[in-house]
Every structure is written in structure tokens, then in C-alpha cells.
Amino acid sequence: MGRRDYAILLLLAKLGLRADEVATLTLDDIDWRASEILVRAKGRQRARMPIPPDVGAAIVAYLRSGRPKSSCRRLFVRTLAPHIGFASGCAITMIAKAALDRVGIERCAHRGAHIFRHSLATELxxxxxxxxxxxxxxxxxxxxxxxxxxxxxxxxxxTLSLPWPGGVQ
Structure with a gap:
């Protein structure tokens, strides 16, 4: 897995971002001093979220030695020319599906990028x-x-249930 895809998957899994939110991130959305990222959420809302250290490290690794040279301000760009940002969250969903395929997860209710958001919520x-x-x-x-x-x-x-009166025969 490449550095770009790894950073994308961490944003999905650790921050619960939606595919469209990841696709529209720009280089200017990251405040490295405050360790925050500006997310353009549903309904034209914006939210500042903390960047966990492992997510920040993955983004830095991608920016330093994975991101192709491009004048595009989007954080994540296509690996093949032209090196432009993704048109929508569909590309993020495809990256998530490919990662799930690699680890053998084929049948689940929330296949794609949303499984990471769902898993984060369930674990929390x-x-x-x-x-x-x-x-x-x-x-x-x-x-x-x-x-x-x-x-x-x-x-x-x-763990919360009481024993059945009379027990199981």
C-alpha cells in the first residue's frame, strides 16, 4: 500500500471522516502548529479536528516522499498524470474497497469508506x-x-444478564 492510501485510510479510521471530506481536503486545511485539520462537512459546515500523531506522521510521509509534484492544492492527488485532486469521494471509496479486498474482507454491510466510520463509532x-x-x-x-x-x-x-431460574438442563 502506498503512502497516500495509508494516510487516507488513517483519516477514515481514526477521525471517522466521510469519503467526500477526505477528497476535498486541501494543503491549506492543515494547521501543523495546532495539530488540527479543517474538514468541510455535510451541509456546508466546517469543523476543526485534532490530528492524532500517527495520522499526522502518515500525512507528512506522503507529502515528503509520496505526493507527485503538482500545483494542485488538494491534499491528495491522483498518482497518474494529470496529478489533480479527486473529483469526488468515489475514488476514496475505491481506495477503501481495495484495502478491504487485500485483507480478505468481502462481505459486510458497510463496504467501502463508510465501514471505517462505522467501526470507529462502534469501538468508541x-x-x-x-x-x-x-x-x-x-x-x-x-x-x-x-x-x-x-x-x-x-x-x-x-456480562449483564442474570442466570435463568432453574438453570439450563
Missing amino acids: LRSGATLSEIGQLLRHENHDTTRIYAKVDIDALR
């Missing part, structure tokens, strides 16, 4: 984050949208 929920906190990170305007990620965790429920 299992780690004790509230739906409100998760919704804030994922930049959901409506709390009902965040509830989609509150799937039943059977293993977690088993």
Missing part, C-alpha cells in the same frame, strides 16, 4: 463513549443519526 461505544460524544466526533446534527451505531453487543449483554 464499546469503550464507554456516550452517543452524544460519538455524534460530536462524527459531526452529526441529529442524535437519531448517531443511534444507528448503537447496535446490540451480545457479548457485552452477556
Whole structure:
């Protein structure tokens, strides 16, 4: 996997960015001093998000020795000429699907870039984050949208269950 794709996958997995949000990032969106990235979210909203150290390191590695020389201000550009930014999030989704194929994940409900966002939300929920906190990170305007990620965790429920009266025969 190349440096560009690795940095893209980390943005999807660690920050829960949408494919379109990654595709539209520009070089000017990164504030290295503050370790923040400006994300253009749904509905013309903008959000400043912290850049985790591993994500920052991956972006730096891509910029220093993976990104082709280009006058394009988009953070991620095509590897083949012309070296321009992606037209939409479709290219990001294809990068995510290719990564899933490489590790043998073929059948899942959220195939593509969104599986990383969904996995982040599920892991945060299992780690004790509230739906409100998760919704804030994922930049959901409506709390009902965040509830989609509150799937039943059977293993977690088993630890809470009481023994059946009379036991299992």
C-alpha cells in the first residue's frame, strides 16, 4: 500500500471522516502548529479536528516522499498524470474497497469508506463513549443519526444478564 492510501485510510479510521471530506481536503486545511485539520462537512459546515500523531506522521510521509509534484492544492492527488485532486469521494471509496479486498474482507454491510466510520463509532461505544460524544466526533446534527451505531453487543449483554431460574438442563 502506498503512502497516500495509508494516510487516507488513517483519516477514515481514526477521525471517522466521510469519503467526500477526505477528497476535498486541501494543503491549506492543515494547521501543523495546532495539530488540527479543517474538514468541510455535510451541509456546508466546517469543523476543526485534532490530528492524532500517527495520522499526522502518515500525512507528512506522503507529502515528503509520496505526493507527485503538482500545483494542485488538494491534499491528495491522483498518482497518474494529470496529478489533480479527486473529483469526488468515489475514488476514496475505491481506495477503501481495495484495502478491504487485500485483507480478505468481502462481505459486510458497510463496504467501502463508510465501514471505517462505522467501526470507529462502534469501538468508541464499546469503550464507554456516550452517543452524544460519538455524534460530536462524527459531526452529526441529529442524535437519531448517531443511534444507528448503537447496535446490540451480545457479548457485552452477556456480562449483564442474570442466570435463568432453574438453570439450563
